[in-house]
Amino acid sequence: MSETQFIQQVCERVKDHAARKAPLRIVGGGTKDFYGGPLVGEGLSIAPYSGIVAYEPRELVLTVRAGTRLTEIEAALAAEGQMLPFEPPGYGDAATIGGTVACNFSGPRRPFAGAARDLVLGARIVNGKGEDLSFGGRVIKNVAGYDVSRLMAGALGTLGVMTELSFKVLPKPAAEATLVFEMDEARMIESVNRWAGQPLPLSATAWEDGVLHVRLSGAAAAVASAKLKLGGTALAEGEQFWVKLREHRLDFFADGGPLWRLSVAQTAAPLKLGQPQLIEWGGGLRWVRGPLSLQQARDAAQQAGGHATRFRGGDRGAGVFHPLAPAVAKIHRRLKHAFDPAGILNPGRMDNFQA
Amino acid sequence: MGAAALQALHPPVSVILDRERLAAFEMDAYIQKRALPLAAVLPDDESQVQAVVKALKATGTPIVSRGAGTGISGGATPTPDSVVLALSKMRRIVEIDRNARLAVVEPGVRNLAVSEAAEPAGLFFAPDPSSQSISSIGGNVAENAGGIHCLKYGLTVHNVVGVRVIDGDGDCLEIGGRSLDSAGYDLLAVMTGSEGNLGVVTQATLRLLPRPEVTETLLAAFDSATEAAECVGSIIGAGIVPAALEMMDRVVIEAVERSMHLGLPKCQALLLVEVDGIAEEATDMRARVEALLHESGAREVRTASDEAERANLWKARKGAFAALAMMYPDYYTMDGAIPRRALPQVLDRIYELANEAGLVVGNVFHAGDGNLHPCLFYDGTKPGELERSEALGGRILELCIDVGGTITGEHGVGLEKLKQMCSQFREPEIAAFHDVKHAFDPAGILNPGKAVPTLKRCAEWGGLHVRAGRLPHPDIPRF
Numbered sequence: 022m023s024e025t026q027f028i029q030q031v032c033e034r035v036k037d038h039a040a041r042k043a044p045l046r047i048v049g050g051g052t053k054d055f056y057g058g059p060l061v062g063e064g065l066s067i068a069p070y071s072g073i074v075a076y077e078p079r080e081l082v083l084t085v086r087a088g089t090r091l092t093e094i095e096a097a098l099a100a101e102g103q104m105l106p107f108e109p110p111g112y113g114d115a116a117t118i119g120g121t122v123a124c125n126f127s128g129p130r131r132p133f134a135g136a137a138r139d140l141v142l143g144a145r146i147v148n149g150k151g152e153d154l155s156f157g158g159r160v161i162k163n164v165a166g167y168d169v170s171r172l173m174a175g176a177l178g179t180l181g182v183m184t185e186l187s188f189k190v191l192p193k194p195a196a197e198a199t200l201v202f203e204m205d206e207a208r209m210i211e212s213v214n215r216w217a218g219q220p221l222p223l224s225a226t227a228w229e230d231g232v233l234h235v236r237l238s239g240a241a242a243a244v245a246s247a248k249l250k251l252g253g254t255a256l257a258e259g260e261q262f263w264v265k266l267r268e269h270r271l272d273f274f275a276d277g278g279p280l281w282r283l284s285v286a287q288t289a290a291p292l293k294l295g296q297p298q299l300i301e302w303g304g305g306l307r308w309v310r311g312p313l314s315l316q317q318a319r320d321a322a323q324q325a326g327g328h329a330t331r332f333r334g335g336d337r338g339a340g341v342f343h344p345l346a347p348a349v350a351k352i353h354r355r356l357k358h359a360f361d362p363a364g365i366l367n368p369g370r371m372d373n374f375q376a
Numbered sequence: 377m378g379a380a381a382l383q384a385l386h387p388p389v390s391v392i393l394d395r396e397r398l399a400a401f402e403m404d405a406y407i408q409k410r411a412l413p414l415a416a417v418l419p420d421d422e423s424q425v426q427a428v429v430k431a432l433k434a435t436g437t438p439i440v441s442r443g444a445g446t447g448i449s450g451g452a453t454p455t456p457d458s459v460v461l462a463l464s465k466m467r468r469i470v471e472i473d474r475n476a477r478l479a480v481v482e483p484g485v486r487n488l489a490v491s492e493a494a495e496p497a498g499l500f501f502a503p504d505p506s507s508q509s510i511s512s513i514g515g516n517v518a519e520n521a522g523g524i525h526c527l528k529y530g531l532t533v534h535n536v537v538g539v540r541v542i543d544g545d546g547d548c549l550e551i552g553g554r555s556l557d558s559a560g561y562d563l564l565a566v567m568t569g570s571e572g573n574l575g576v577v578t579q580a581t582l583r584l585l586p587r588p589e590v591t592e593t594l595l596a597a598f599d600s601a602t603e604a605a606e607c608v609g610s611i612i613g614a615g616i617v618p619a620a621l622e623m624m625d626r627v628v629i630e631a632v633e634r635s636m637h638l639g640l641p642k643c644q645a646l647l648l649v650e651v652d653g654i655a656e657e658a659t660d661m662r663a664r665v666e667a668l669l670h671e672s673g674a675r676e677v678r679t680a681s682d683e684a685e686r687a688n689l690w691k692a693r694k695g696a697f698a699a700l701a702m703m704y705p706d707y708y709t710m711d712g713a714i715p716r717r718a719l720p721q722v723l724d725r726i727y728e729l730a731n732e733a734g735l736v737v738g739n740v741f742h743a744g745d746g747n748l749h750p751c752l753f754y755d756g757t758k759p760g761e762l763e764r765s766e767a768l769g770g771r772i773l774e775l776c777i778d779v780g781g782t783i784t785g786e787h788g789v790g791l792e793k794l795k796q797m798c799s800q801f802r803e804p805e806i807a808a809f810h811d812v813k814h815a816f817d818p819a820g821i822l823n824p825g826k827a828v829p830t831l832k833r834c835a836e837w838g839g840l841h842v843r844a845g846r847l848p849h850p851d852i853p854r855f
């Protein structure tokens with residue numbers, strides 16, 4: 022389908038729903054239906070609008086239609102020795118780039134290479150009034166207008182339907198290695214933060230049950246010298262470990278119980294929650310599995326300088342995202358109202374402020 | 377009315393009312409426009425900022441917040457009915473957290489002071505606008521300041537993890553913090569680069585990075601600007617992300633040579649490439665860059681490994697604007713960004729347009745991220761020349777838009793580029809910007825009339841004009 026046709030159709034559909042105040046549920050690959058507040062409204066599928074719009078490896082810039090699958094993007098980039106630096110999880114082959122950005126999902130490389138929002142350069146969206154708008158662009162430096170394209174990252178489609186996105190991409194590292202250490206949680210938190218303050222080619226960390234995995238990425242000689250400096254044991258099939266971690270296919274995630282995501286200060290002391298934890302992002306991301314109460318999770322995250330999300334499972338109707346301070350919630354309400362006055366775009370998917 | 381409200385505040389806040397001292401606030405480094413504000417107010421802390429915003433909101437008085445006043449797009453230019461909120465007294469470095477690699481600072485702290493304070497911990501703050509020795513963090517956040525090392529290390533938006541802000545209602549917003557993300561919409565992204573329109577930053581938490589172990593610098597001479605521009609693409613296409621990749625053309629090289637006598641190679645274009653990282657990585661990259669420079673037709677390549685040699689290679693680049701100011705009494709610096717592949721074509725077109733206008737243009741810019749800074753030279757004493765240079769500037773910015781770029785890569789819109797905003801964005805997009813503004817500042821008291829043009833009209837303003845060889849802040853290098 023041509024660009025104008027598809028986007029025009031989306032505009033018309035949104036206008037029609039806005040006039041009737043009938044909710045729309047924006048759908049990409051449907052791989053992240055588990056995430057956020059309850060799903061409401063008629064489906065608006067973006068998956069048919071897929072394909073790479075522009076990609077020139079020398080530019081380090083990629084422009085894609087929002088319905089493009091992550092797998093297609095990764096293959097196109099890999100063919101040129103490049104990657105999406107934020108290493109997004111898909112949680113299924115059907116995952117699209119639009120859904121990924123809507124959730125602002127980033128993988129193990131995030132603390133060292135930036136999150137999805139950091140790599141977004143531009144966004145074309147249809148707002149809740151059915152207007153086709155473009156923000157940002159395809160250049161690395163751009164300060165014209167407020168940064169509405171980054172605002173779309175993590176907004177869960179509540180401010181607009183993303184139709185096209187531009188990203189900064191980077192060369193894949195020439196070499197990678199995975200090291201394994203045995204250490205307790207407190208020592209791990211101290212160690213990974215100390216290492217992150219040194220010129221070392223760190224690109225991921227993950228700790229669970231007394232075992233720390235560290236990934237190094239860079240020029241072969243740099244990786245080799247860092248291996249000597251850090252010690253530990255080299256893991257032969259390291260790459261597989263990070264893919265499984267990113268996609269939540271490690272045993273830790275296999276249990277179907279509720280999974281909590283606590284995003285906290287990287288140096289926060291071990292959280293005493295009495296439940297199994299997997300700690301990524303140099304201490305900044307703590308996955309907790311088990312029957313925590315909402316209050317327990319939120320208190321622990323807040324005390325550790327961050328916020329808690331009911332990531333997967335449990336009663337999503339009881340609250341998913343960390344409540345916002347009243348003044349910040351006020352801004353959210355106003356932004357939501359400005360971009361989507363009829364309140365039809367993914368209503369309630371972001372459930373920590375009253376629209 | 378606004379000024380009286382300020383004097384009535386308890387506890388009292390420093391207020392400047394006399395014309396003589398107010399003159400210091402009549403403009404920033406965009407010297408096109410000036411106006412004496414009603415008053416200038418210099419709060420000591422966040423609670424005073426909040427009290428000032430609430431008092432001025434009550435009287436409907438426009439607030440122009442100001443850091444060091446180094447901005448060159450007019451973001452801190454007052455209007456006669458406004459009060460300047462100067463954050464210069466709030467310059468405490470609250471904390472350098474070595475372990476967490478974070479700095480917590482007040483808005484008046486100088487950019488360079490952050491890196492200086494972090495140095496004992498082996499850390500630095502990456503954004504390095506050329507004004508870094510005097511520009512302040514509050515202003516850097518407001519402008520989303522860039523600098524020389526953006527391709528590798530990002531802009532301010534990538535290096536700020538949290539801010540405390542007083543919005544247009546006088547409410548304190550805590551945005552972000554110490555975690556790598558926060559709940560809700562990404563207000564941090566919207567606040568960064570909002571040019572004082574959405575809130576007054578009272579504190580910022582900044583990400584600090586480990587200082588690279590080794591930095592290698594190379595300077596290469598080319599027989600044509602096009603060749604040099606193509607070489608930029610080859611380096612990045614080879615999978616190398618340099619820390620800096622700067623370019624200077626013949627006009628600039630000649631001006632630098634005339635004023636500084638550095639013994640630069642006689643050539644049409646110079647590329648300055650810096651690679652950094654772990655020793656092994658930097659050495660490896662340097663060898664690859666050197667080979668690529670030669671393959672791309674470089675006539676001469678000079679390299680530096682120690683600090684003194686590096687400083688020497690950088691001298692030409694850092695002294696370029698001062699050298700130009702000495703040679704040409706009046707000039708006007710533009711700021712646009714383009715996709716890198718368009719560099720050769722855009723440079724050629726800029727020279728053509730300058731020829732047609734009968735003016736000289738020099739180019740010294742951040743080639744690695746496609747951020748152009750063409751300098752247009754004119755003689756303000758010749759009738760019509762200023763107007764011709766402004767028209768040429770406008771055409772160059774439109775050229776940037778035509779090739780898929782933007783009208784400002786790092787200087788901001790301010791007052792300077794309101795007109796070009798109307799070329800880059802369409803009406804519903806401009807309306808959306810006003811909606812964002814309204815969400816943070818429904819009364820419209822924060823820096824009204826800046827950054828986003830009204831839908832009704834786009835005013836006509838110019839750029840950084842250097843009059844009679846005088847740069848604003850002549851003591852700091854411009855690059």
